[in-house]
Amino acid sequence: MFRSLNPATGEQFGSYRLHNGSEVEAALERSFVAWGRVRDAGVEKRAQLLLALAExxxxxxxxxxxxxxxxxxxPINEARGEIRKCAATCRTTAELGPGWLEPLEVQSPARGSRVRYEGLGPILAIMPWNFPFWQVIRFFAPAFLAGNTTIVKHAENVPASAEALEKVFAEAGMPDGVLVNLRVDHPTVGKLIxxxxxxxxxxxxxxxxGRTIAGLAGAAGKKAVLELGGSDPFIVFADADFNAAVKLAVAARHNNSGQSCVCAKRFLVEQSIAADFTEAFVEGTRKLSYGDPLDEKHGLGPLARADLRAGLQDQLDRSVAGGARVALAGGTVDGPGFFFxxxxxxxxxxxxxxxxxxxFGPVxxxxxxxxxxEALRIANGTEFGLAAAVWTRDEDRARRMEQAVEAGAVFINDMVxxxxxxxxxxxxxxxxxxxxGQVGITEFTNAKTVWIG
Structure with missing residues (x-):
């Protein structure tokens, strides 16, 4: 059973049974049949459907x-921003994606040669709870434009959002089976793969x-794309725009109440400004209010589940026991809900x-x-490598850092x-x-070589 639980109160407001074997089989067949229609429709028609979805x-x-x-x-204002971002991504992908998917003409000894990008078929998307609409649209928009369909296995604590997504696709005129929502247990995920x-x-x-899923995909001879954890460094040099760095540092740590893979999670500050930065960061963080996330005055809501809050509190306790000093005291908040x-x-x-x-929360x-x-030693001294932010006015240093930081993305003088x-x-x-983008849209394609003799 998947359950909808309000993390601000701890009260359940919905429950959804798992799909049974016959329903899973029907979903697979719907998605596979829809792929044929999607493939034959052509990229321009798919772009039109993305625009309709945005509307x-x-x-x-x-x-x-x-x-x-x-x-x-x-928090409700961030939730509105998430939906706006979903719509904007559909529009951007519809506008630019057809050009990204144009065949690549290649110089060769042949009379003609090119690489075509063609959709693969149904893709299984295993999605998290922290951005229940955005994570699906972020994957779906480019994958669909490239000619794929999607079966979504969403997180167990956001079943109502998953249902709403499937319904809005139908409202937009998407062919049946283009996006199918399945509520299944872990063994069934393995069977799907x-x-x-x-x-x-x-x-x-x-x-x-992610590694478990990648292992199952590899055993089945199938490609997987993994977007997993992060411990993103936010690196501030003494020559940075101090006020701008502090402002975005506070925002980057507390976006989605700190529950984002790309939240800044480690703040690296040059020694000469470290004390001032800490004081300003603490003051900025102290001004953040938490409470009912439906109330627009609050910038922080609860953590999404009780076990997530307990886990974060355990990490905080072990950090302090290991010698960390508390510059701003927080932690588990007594009362209803899962506030931290x-x-x-x-x-x-x-x-x-x-x-x-x-x-994974506001610590x-x-x-x-x-x-x-030393900044690079600390920044790279982690198993993670998702993204990083570097703050400096020195363009030469910025270029050195963008090359040396071990991450999939480096943002200069901005938040990730x-x-x-x-x-x-x-x-x-x-x-x-x-x-x-242009790189991501080809991940789930057959890059088909065409050689004309």
Whole structure:
């Protein structure tokens, strides 16, 4: 049973049974049959359907935002922003994607040679709870334009959002089976991956879950794209725009109440400004209010589940026991719901929990560094490699850092985010493969070589 639980109150407001074997088989067949229609429709028709989907997302903005807030605790203003981003991504992909998918003409000894990009078929998308609409659309828009269909296995705590997504696709005039929502258990996921109608797999989630899915996909001889955990460094040099860096540092740590793979999770600050930065960061964080996420005055909502809050509290306790100092005291909030007050840590050693583990919530460790070399040592001293932010006015240094930081993305003088115009994904334990942009749109395609003699 999948359950909708309001994390602001702890109260259940919906339950959804698992799909049975015959329903799973019907879903697979619907998706496979729809792939033939999608493939034959052509890229321009698929682009039109994405534009229609964008219109329906906009039309349902308030209802979908409220549903997200009730189901996983996202502050209502951020929930509205998520739906707007979904609609914008559909439009951007529809506008630019056909050009990205144009055959690549190649100079060769042949009379003519090119590479065509063709869809593979139904893709199994295993999606997380933290961005219940965006994560699906981020994968779906480019994959669909490239000529694929999607079966979504969504997170168990956002079943109502998953249902709403499937319905809005129908409202937009998408052919039946283009996106199918399945509520299934873990053994059934393995059977889905092994089914010949599923051509590839994408997963956004924990390192453990991603590697398990990748193993199943590999055993079935199928490609997988993994977007897993992150412990993104936010690196501030002394010559940076101090006020702008502090403002976006606070925002980058607390987006979605700190529950995002691309949230800044480690703050590396040059020693000469570390004390001032810590003071300003603490003050900015102290101003954030938490409470009912439907109330627009609150910038922070609850964590999404009780077990997530308990896990974060355990990490905080072990960090402090390991020598970290509390610059701003927070943690588990007594009362209804799963609220967690923001916390700032200093004096964090390299082997401390706050340095080694991903903190998926509003806990911010600050690390001073002496020079560029030490900044890189700290930044790269993690199993993760999703993204990083570097703050400096020195363009030469920025170029050195963008090359030396081990991450799938480096943002200079800005906070990390995904955007439909450019690829997104990580390295190391953060996964492999890309979504979005010209690179991402070809991940789930057959790059077919054509040679004309």
């Amino acid at each position: 329906r997302l906009d039309a349902n903005l308030e209802a979908f935002a409220r549903l997200m807030t009730l189901e996983m605790g996202k 092994a089914d010949s109608r599923i051509r590839s797999v994408t997963v956004t989630g924990s390192v453990r879950a 007050a923001p916390t700032v840590l200093t004096n964090v050693a390299d082997d401390n929990v706050a340095a080694r583990e991903e903190l 911010a460790p600050i690390f001073p560094f002496a020079d560029e070399a 985010r995904s955007d439909a115009h450019i690829s997104f994904g990580g390295i190391k334990s953060s996964g492999y493969g890309r979504e979005l």
